[in-house]
Amino acid sequence: MKPRFTKGGPPRPVAGGRLSRWVPATAFLLVVTTSCTGSAPGDGAPSGGRPGAAGVGDRLFPALGNGGYDVTHYGLTLDYVPETNHLKGTAVITARATQPLSRFDLDLSGLRVRTVTVQGARAQVARSKDELIVTPGKTVRNGETFRTVVTYDGTPRTLKGDDGGVEGWVKTDDGSAALGEPSGSMTWFPGNHHPSDKATYDITVTVPKDEDGDPYDVISNGELVSEEDSGEAVTRHWRNQEPMAGYLAHVSVGYFEIHKGWTGHDVPVYVAVDPDEAEGSADVAGMVSEIVDWAGDRFGPYPFSSAGAVVDHLPGLGYALETQTKPYFDAAPDRALLVHELAHQWFGNSVTPRRWSDMWLSEGMATYAEWLWEEEHGGRSTPEIFQAFYDGTDAESEGIWAFPPPEPPGAGHVSDPPVYGRGAMVVHKVREAVGDETFFGILRTWTRQHRHGSADTRQFIALCESESGKDLGALFDTWLFGEGKPSQRQE
Template identity: 75%
Template sequence: MSHWVPAAALLLAVTTSCTGSASGKGAAAVWKPGASGVGDRLFPGLGNGGYDVAHYGLTLHYVPETNRLKGTAVITARATQNLSRFNLDLSGLRVRLATVQGAKARYAREKDELLVTPAKPLKDGEVFRTVVTYDGTPRTIEDDDGSLEGWIETDDGSTALGQPAGSMTWFPGNHHPSDKATYDITVTVPKDEDGDPYDVVSNGELITQEDKGETVTRHWRTEEPMAAYLAHVSVGYFEVHKGWTDDDLPSFVAIDPDESEDAADVKDLVPEIVDWASERFGPYPFSSTGAVVDHLPELDYALETQTKPYFDEAPDETLLVHELAHQWFGNSVTPRQWKDMWLNEGLATYAEWLWEEERGGEEKQDGDRKQDGRITDEIFDDFYAGKDPESEGIWSFPPAAPPSAARVSDPPVYGRGAMAVHKVRRAVGDEAFFDILRTWTRQHRHGNADTDQFIALCESKSGKDLTNLFETWLFSKEKPARMR
């Protein structure tokens, strides 16, 4: 799990890093390369061992007309072993220079790995700074399910989306969710042929914006830890709407003009949903909120990019609820490994059910779902019976055990994950259930957690043995017998 280290503390640590023998007084230090992966069963090559990143400083120069990117990544990290060499995840792009602690480092490429050998080995516990200068045409990745991620061109610019591994197409780093860090992302873009500036939107808060005549520069800062797959940049033309939640949280909503009419209510819904969710899931975990509504319908998905979820087109209310709920479930409390993805998607899907329940329900075209009463039971029933369109395929594997990387975002992780959450609610009662959710987001705020920890919390808060419940609804390969 990453440690959140303030910038001032990092600077102090760099100047006072340990200099004694790491193996004890008089013992010879043993230097080893960091692992090229963190041991994730579904993504064995993703992430790297031997260090823990605290901060990324990314300075990017992007030309939309040619889709060319130049970048400098300043990566501040702490060694977790005596390091002779370490890896960074990087797909495509040409590395021009790498330095470690100000000295030129040797580097090599092996597929999606950048192998960096510092001039001097790094001691266990030493805070070190790596600078990588790179350029090229950033890649778009087509996943096994046909979806696109990475650096994706749009009709008026580009967008960078990283789940599960696309972030390594535009900056080098430790791209596994278990290593979270803070970010400064500065992007410079030339104006278009008519002299009009492009908008640049990213995570966190806009720190500075500068117009130099021929170029525009935007500097965005994320001061809370973020997994690399949630890092995001969108370049294009947007209508920007600024507002506030009832808790005085700033909201920044950017909408592509082609989606302006259909997305007219998004600027008001974002603060409303964040306020609603804060009452149920605990305090909002970040210093700003918002959304990016682009015009890229061929993408066919939305993503919970931190502080500003990204939508390929105008979203409906329930999709907004889902992606904003991820700010608690997935973004602040992030899975330790990808197999725990149901903790993101099951809880965010259940947030949709709660929204429908408390807003009176969403009437189905066939009239089966009523507009009054508690409807989460009805939604559960529809999923169980296969009546809800989103229930298709939910019994193909247990939600807590995706069989492969290609299926980590399949229906069981969403729908059956939400069904498991509902069964917990019915087993422990509303008071204990919402206490569980608020405790979960408080205990693991800005950190990583796994399924075993969630189960332990549910049992601790309820005082009940929930072994059979979780075995039936979360781990069983078979469709459970009817139990309601």
């Protein structure tokens, strides 16, 4: 994610045309919908197992995710009507039990659940806040691969986060955009919505044609594998073959100009641009190709089977998001913003934070990618950018010493400046300490070792030390974990 507006006040320009995040309280309606009827939690539970945990114990988002199983694939079949903002869905969730399961939870906010089956048999269901509690007819064995099918419908929610931003199912002027960081994906499909549980996806969306008989476009992650026109509606099937965290799943419905091409390294590129943003986005497809190849030379081979971008027209959203394979932009992006979100395809999407407190690994790396791009394209050197952040003269340096990057004080602070700017400063200090050859080797090893997985801060520190042969404890204690602004002479 790259914030574009500043919190606590109206938007103000910063370097490169980017803004930090702010969204007025009245910008979007928070839609509150219904619950599902069913048995109370624990009623009729099968014997021989134990309930999966509601939440994975993440300090910042304790209710997100669930214990007792690991999802391997989501098959989502959606019918969406833009004029009424009504969604009807069937989620086929394939998972492997990591314990004997008498009961398990799925994250789901709003929407009305109609039926739930586990291994083809009807299950009992109950709702508790954003938890869908599923009790199968018999215990799921430890290690068993099982399939849960949930049918549901309703008006999907738009959520307002603790930081004032919006996520979830967000209405646009010609359709909608599903935006998931950190918890918005649970507003449009049930699942295990914590970054530590990644899965492959098939997303099939049917949308009726508009009143003039024109079809809406539907854009999602991965590759378009089929498109069917029934005369009244168009159905598009998108497939993401590589594992993806739930917060990176995305659907955009609206009218788009589609640009297709290839990078110089033979990665297919698919860029969708809202006509209202076409003038400012004329170079986006070419820039995507250029940046993906540039990043691949520095960070390792591009980790997915396609690349691209979605440039929507959503005034007031206030951020861009690294949705997998096709980052989402609320308006025409500048080059630095494209660099940031495309760098996330390596850092954040392929190598995903194990916990939300590890998010600095993604945002710090993506921010440092901006620094590298600037250094190599006629701008400031990375030492000059580092110094501007340290001195507080860079437009994005405000607030970077508020807390250590891996220790946001609460959920509303996961996108605060220390996670980005100070995170990038930590990366630069590692580069200074180990030298360029070892530094870029560390980045390529990191993306190779954890490709399509999740990783945490301690693993990154261990890799830096093992690859460099140096004790970097003082560096990390000072620049990553230290409170307040350190002396530049401290190591």
